[in-house]
Amino acid sequence: MQPGDAELVIRCQRGDLTAFNLIVERYQSRVFNVAARILGNRASAEDVAQETFVSAYRAIGRFRGGSLPAWLMRIATNASRDFLRARRRRPAESLDEFLLEPGFQPSSGDPTPEQQVLAGELGAAIQEAILSLPEDQRAVLVLVDVQGFSYEETATATGVSNGTVKSRLSRARARMRDQLVQKRELLPDEFRQVG
Numbered sequence: 001m002q003p004g005d006a007e008l009v010i011r012c013q014r015g016d017l018t019a020f021n022l023i024v025e026r027y028q029s030r031v032f033n034v035a036a037r038i039l040g041n042r043a044s045a046e047d048v049a050q051e052t053f054v055s056a057y058r059a060i061g062r063f064r065g066g067s068l069p070a071w072l073m074r075i076a077t078n079a080s081r082d083f084l085r086a087r088r089r090r091p092a093e094s095l096d097e098f099l100l101e102p103g104f105q106p107s108s109g110d111p112t113p114e115q116q117v118l119a120g121e122l123g124a125a126i127q128e129a130i131l132s133l134p135e136d137q138r139a140v141l142v143l144v145d146v147q148g149f150s151y152e153e154t155a156t157a158t159g160v161s162n163g164t165v166k167s168r169l170s171r172a173r174a175r176m177r178d179q180l181v182q183k184r185e186l187l188p189d190e191f192r193q194v195g
């Protein structure tokens with residue numbers, strides 16, 4: 001039987017590095033995915049994910065309960081925002097280089113080559129639309145719609161109220177819809193008639 005989050009946190013607070021490693025194993029893919037969707041770049045997301053866990057390790061003594069995943073996502077979201085702000089201060093690469101490679105496509109059956117190309121183009125269009133959102137809307141959209149967090153967990157992770165989460169999510173979804181409707185040819189048939 002695997003230990004629960006609360007037990008792992010207590011063990012970490014007592015200096016058990018093995019317990020912290022279990023936390024990393026349990027949440028590393030979620031932290032990476034949040035960072036990758038916010039940043040749009042795998043290498044940067046790997047750096048931010050590593051930074052997230054280093055920060056979490058240093059701060060675990062101050063963790064006072066609640067949702068461990070929401071706490072980790074808050075650290076990851078803040079680290080991603082800090083990375084974006086730093087990149088704006090010293091831009092070294094073009095925005096095109098930061099569009100996420102369409103590598104997050106779940107495989108389902110054996111799609112035809114045409115379906116694979118369309119799925120890749122749609123994935124790139126979705127990621128481009130996510131990256132065009134303001135940071136606050138992008139973080140909420142990634143946490144709720146991509147990672148499946150509840151409004152309460154997202155509120156905790158972003159440090160805002162549930163109402164603000166809902167408002168930002170609504171605006172983000174509307175902007176995403178507006179952008180994706182412009183690329184209607186990439187959408188599945190059931191969505192082409194919408195809008």
